[in-house]
Amino acid sequence: MKNNTPLNVGITGGIGSGKSTVAKIFTILGIPVYYADDRAKWLMAYDTKLKSAITANFGEESYLSDGTLNRAFLADQVFNDSEKTTRINNLVHPAVREDFEQWVNQQKSPYILKEAALLFETGSYEELDLVINVSSPLVIRMTRILLRDPHRTEAQVHAIIDKQLPDEQKNELAHFIIKNADNKLLIPQVLKIHDKILAKIAAKNSD
Ligand code: ATP
Numbered sequence: 001m002k003n004n005t006p007l008n009v010g011i012t013g014g015i016g017s018g019k020s021t022v023a024k025i026f027t028i029l030g031i032p033v034y035y036a037d038d039r040a041k042w043l044m045a046y047d048t049k050l051k052s053a054i055t056a057n058f059g060e061e062s063y064l065s066d067g068t069l070n071r072a073f074l075a076d077q078v079f080n081d082s083e084k085t086t087r088i089n090n091l092v093h094p095a096v097r098e099d100f101e102q103w104v105n106q107q108k109s110p111y112i113l114k115e116a117a118l119l120f121e122t123g124s125y126e127e128l129d130l131v132i133n134v135s136s137p138l139v140i141r142m143t144r145i146l147l148r149d150p151h152r153t154e155a156q157v158h159a160i161i162d163k164q165l166p167d168e169q170k171n172e173l174a175h176f177i178i179k180n181a182d183n184k185l186l187i188p189q190v191l192k193i194h195d196k197i198l199a200k201i202a203a204k205n206s207d
Contacts, residue, residue: 005104005105006032006104006107006108006109006110006111006112007110007111007112007129007130007197007200007201007204008104008111008112008114008127008128008129008130009111009112009113009114009128009129009130009131009132009197010113010114010115010116010119010124010125010128010130010131010132011023011026011033011113011114011115011116011131011132011134012115012116012117012118012119012120012125012131012132012133012134012170012174013117013133013134013135013136013167013170013180014117014136014141014161014164014167014170015117015141015145015157015160015161015164016136016141016142016144016145016148016157017134017135017136017141017167017180018134018136018144018178018180018186019115019117019134020035020115021180021186022132022134022178022180022186022190023035023113023115025186025187025190026113026190026194029190029191029194030109031109031111031112031113031194032107032109032112032113033112033113033114033115034100034103034104034112034113034114034115035115035116036096036100036114036115036116036124037115037116037117039096039099039100040092040095040096041069043092043095043096043099044069044092045068045069047095047099049095050091050092050095051063053091054074054088054091057087057088057091058073058074058077058084058088061073062074074088089122093122093124097124097127100114110197110198110201111129111197111198111201113132114128117164118164119131120165120169120170120173121163121164121165125173130175130176130197130200131173131174131175131176132174132175132176132177132178132193133167133170133171133173133174133176133177133178134177134178134180135167135170135171135177135178135179135180136167136179136180136181137181138161138167140180140181140182141161142154142157145157176193176196178190178193
């Protein structure tokens with residue numbers, strides 16, 4: 001890491017673990033957050049090069065007549081087809097990586113956060129300096145998701161969870177864990193990690 005480029009810190013967690021909520025607390029501390037999953041959706045909808053590649057691979061039906069992404073069609077294509085999942089990931093991930101690198105180079109803070117649901121599953125955590133896992137019991141996550149996303153059924157949420165690495169494994173791979181259960185306050189946990197990251201950066205810069 002060069003002294004003038006921010007340290008890249010990932011923030012991940014299973015669906016509904018609260019990673020976006022935690023990321024917002026870091027934003028209040030002045031830490032910029034790159035929301036990789038949202039940005040991937042944006043790039044799929046608007047990035048000309050990526051749109052052409054998706055159309056070439058999955059057909060004209062990938063975009064609706066008004067040019068917007070045909071989410072239902074693509075979700076249907078990839079959800080239960082691992083070959084197609086790999087194919088779309090191989091198109092989207094490099095585009096996100098490039099976009100992320102450009103974004104990082106514009107940031108002036110000591111560190112930045114990259115928020116994504118599948119940092120470990122995709123292997124992209126290996127490109128980051130540190131990773132925070134937001135960990136929350138399954139039953140709490142399910143309750144919160146069903147409240148937040150009334151369009152989802154419990155079975156659909158389980159199907160997504162089944163494709164994610166179990167929390168215990170994420171905790172083992174992470175440098176920091178934030179516990180987001182009903183009896184745990186988030187802000188003190190975030191402040192502690194923020195201080196630890198700044199201390200690591202200070203130590204590195206004094207080398
Ligand atoms: P996804 O993987 O679906 O993007 P996420 O991990 O980013 O989800 P959030 O959207 O941050 O999770 O949180 C899921 C829901 O739970 C949201 O409605 C959020 O407001 C709520 N929530 C998160 N943490 C807490 C908390 N500590 N107390 C109460 N509600 C919470």
